[in-house]
Amino acid sequence: MPRPLLAVAVAALVLALAGAHGFRIEEASVDSIQLGFNNGSLTSVDLVRFYLDRISRLNRLLHAVIEVNPDALPQAARADAERCSGRHRRAIGALHGVPVLLKDNIATRDALNTTAGSFALLGSVVRRDAGVVRRLRRAGAVVLGKPARQTWTSGPTSAASPVAAGAPAAAGAGMAAVTLGTETDGSILCPASLNSVVGIKPTVGLTSRAGVIPITPRQDTVGPICHTVADAVHVLDAIVGYDARDATPTMEASKYIPHGGYMQFLKKGGLGGKRIGVPSGFFNFPNGTVQQMAYAQHLNTMRKQGAVVIENLDIENLSVLLDSQNNGQQIALPAEFKLSLNSYLSNLLYSPVRSLAEIIAFNNAHPVEENMKENGQTVFLVAENTTGIGASEREAISQLNKLSANGLKKLMREHELDAIVTPNNAVSSVLAIDGMPAITVPAGYGKLGVPFGLCFGGLRGYEPRLIEMAYAFEQVTMVRKTPTFLP
Numbered sequence: 001m002p003r004p005l006l007a008v009a010v011a012a013l014v015l016a017l018a019g020a021h022g023f024r025i026e027e028a029s030v031d032s033i034q035l036g037f038n039n040g041s042l043t044s045v046d047l048v049r050f051y052l053d054r055i056s057r058l059n060r061l062l063h064a065v066i067e068v069n070p071d072a073l074p075q076a077a078r079a080d081a082e083r084c085s086g087r088h089r090r091a092i093g094a095l096h097g098v099p100v101l102l103k104d105n106i107a108t109r110d111a112l113n114t115t116a117g118s119f120a121l122l123g124s125v126v127r128r129d130a131g132v133v134r135r136l137r138r139a140g141a142v143v144l145g146k147p148a149r150q151t152w153t154s155g156p157t158s159a160a161s162p163v164a165a166g167a168p169a170a171a172g173a174g175m176a177a178v179t180l181g182t183e184t185d186g187s188i189l190c191p192a193s194l195n196s197v198v199g200i201k202p203t204v205g206l207t208s209r210a211g212v213i214p215i216t217p218r219q220d221t222v223g224p225i226c227h228t229v230a231d232a233v234h235v236l237d238a239i240v241g242y243d244a245r246d247a248t249p250t251m252e253a254s255k256y257i258p259h260g261g262y263m264q265f266l267k268k269g270g271l272g273g274k275r276i277g278v279p280s281g282f283f284n285f286p287n288g289t290v291q292q293m294a295y296a297q298h299l300n301t302m303r304k305q306g307a308v309v310i311e312n313l314d315i316e317n318l319s320v321l322l323d324s325q326n327n328g329q330q331i332a333l334p335a336e337f338k339l340s341l342n343s344y345l346s347n348l349l350y351s352p353v354r355s356l357a358e359i360i361a362f363n364n365a366h367p368v369e370e371n372m373k374e375n376g377q378t379v380f381l382v383a384e385n386t387t388g389i390g391a392s393e394r395e396a397i398s399q400l401n402k403l404s405a406n407g408l409k410k411l412m413r414e415h416e417l418d419a420i421v422t423p424n425n426a427v428s429s430v431l432a433i434d435g436m437p438a439i440t441v442p443a444g445y446g447k448l449g450v451p452f453g454l455c456f457g458g459l460r461g462y463e464p465r466l467i468e469m470a471y472a473f474e475q476v477t478m479v480r481k482t483p484t485f486l487p
């Protein structure tokens with residue numbers, strides 16, 4: 001991709017910047033990038049060139065980025081020109097000129113494809129940018145590309161699936177300053193934890209889902225995956241808010257958005273006075289393992305920072321809550337998926353496929369490309385069989401709501417908790433069914449160097465206090481290490 005001349009220029013740039021006070025682009029924070037822009041040592045074009053080169057080199061190993069935006073360099077040049085002209089002075093925010101990667105289910109009305117990893121959607125044309133992308137562009141961010149397309153035959157991403165790994169792997173490997181992911185049940189929290197980066201899963205409705213290839217509007221949410229809590233909060237600030245194309249949920253959730261935005265909650269003392277619950281059933285690591293020792297130490301650290309940490313709390317019906325076969329999700333989700341996906345497909349300006357039925361037929365016709373042997377498409381077949389939200393779906397949704405009301409919501413109220421802490425994405429289903437938010441922060445590295453995270457979860461609208469706790473925890477532990485790649 002980069003021509004030899006460009007590669008030489010990039011190499012020179014890296015050398016030049018490496019000399020400057022240990023500033024390393026691939027780990028650079030949004031704040032230090034803005035500092036570089038303002039003090040003249042860095043331009044947006046430099047940054048984009050650096051990342052394009054890094055993507056082309058690391059991609060052979062990581063396959064993390066599938067498409068780069070041919071318009072990224074011109075966008076960066078425009079951002080540089082705007083900054084120099086001073087014309088947009090007032091409008092220049094933290095993300096101005098900053099390259100972002102978007103998960104491949106977030107629509108962009110540009111040269112990039114939006115496929116959610118399915119060849120069936122390659123060449124489909126969206127009417128407009130997704131709501132979150134419009135906000136990012138308004139903030140002056142540069143759309144750098146989209147993380148790995150992988151086959152979509154297995155249907156909705158499962159918590160443990162590598163399908164969603166593109167964005168966090170790219171973030172972890174320093175292939176973009178910031179990235180955006182989406183979560184239905186774990187797809188931000190899990191890969192962020194496993195890549196030693198920070199993921200924010202916002203309250204459902206806080207960020208617009210318009211133009212995002214859906215699984216279920218009841219649970220889908222868009223959020224940042226970045227190196228640091230501060231970077232993720234910069235992105236959150238840029239993407240939250242009302243969107244007429246996702247009107248009711250974004251209107252409803254906009255009451256949670258604090259005046260002055262979320263950056264004010266980055267407080268070093270943010271753990272002080274917080275009541276943090278540790279629900280039973282999640283930290284089942286044998287004594288003496290790295291995880292067990294690290295998490296025990298983290299709880300002590302939080303206590304030392306002034307938090308009240310309450311252990312051994314029981315979430316009522318936890319085993320049912322975590323069991324998607326029995327909690328109601330298995331009935332509600334397929335029907336919601338079919339309805340919302342068909343609606344997305346029918347709204348496209350052009351598409352090779354216009355319905356779930358046509359995607360199923362496409363997969364049958366392209367079994368090799370879609371890895372049908374490994375994945376099958378049971379989830380799609382089950383969804384195609386549904387006929388809308390009927391009596392059994394309504395009953396399932398009301399069971400989910402009841403489980404949540406008697407489960408985590410009741411526990412948090414009874415103990416006046418500001419958050420619960422759990423490992424990685426272990427609690428994601430409990431949060432997912434009620435649209436609740438969470439932030440995962442790097443918490444350690446296991447035996448083979450595999451990272452793990454600590455997740456702060458709370459009730460809808462708890463982002464301000466979750467940010468306080470996550471930021472204070474991050475600042476006092478500083479667990480994340482710059483990744484090294486084996487040859």
Ligand SMILES: *[C@@H]1O[C@H](CO)[C@@H](O)[C@H](O)[C@H]1NC(C)=O
Pocket residue numbers: 020021023031032033035036037039040041042
């Ligand atoms: C300019 O910004 C860069 C990048 O943030 C930083 O490393 C460097 O120290 C800054 N130089 C001055 C003189 O402030």
Ligand SMILES: *[C@@H]1O[C@H](CO)[C@@H](O)[C@H](O)[C@H]1NC(C)=O
Pocket residue numbers: 067068069070111112113122123
């Ligand atoms: C989008 O997909 C088409 C069809 O495969 C391809 O030709 C094009 O290069 C893709 N766009 C980008 C930016 O990679």
Ligand SMILES: *[C@@H]1O[C@H](CO)[C@@H](O)[C@H](O)[C@H]1NC(C)=O
Pocket residue numbers: 286287
């Ligand atoms: C782990 O250690 C703690 C305290 O040392 C002890 O109370 C507990 O029983 C041990 N658990 C197991 C599973 O060995």
Ligand SMILES: *[C@@H]1O[C@H](CO)[C@@H](O)[C@H](O)[C@H]1NC(C)=O
Pocket residue numbers: 381382385
């Ligand atoms: C679809 O529904 C029919 C009739 O209820 C049933 O026999 C079939 O097993 C279902 N298929 C799937 C994949 O669920």
Ligand SMILES: *[C@@H]1O[C@H](CO)[C@@H](O)[C@H](O)[C@H]1NC(C)=O
Pocket residue numbers: 316317320399402403406
């Ligand atoms: C939760 O468990 C209690 C008993 O512990 C039971 O009475 C109740 O029906 C359960 N709630 C749901 C929604 O399953």
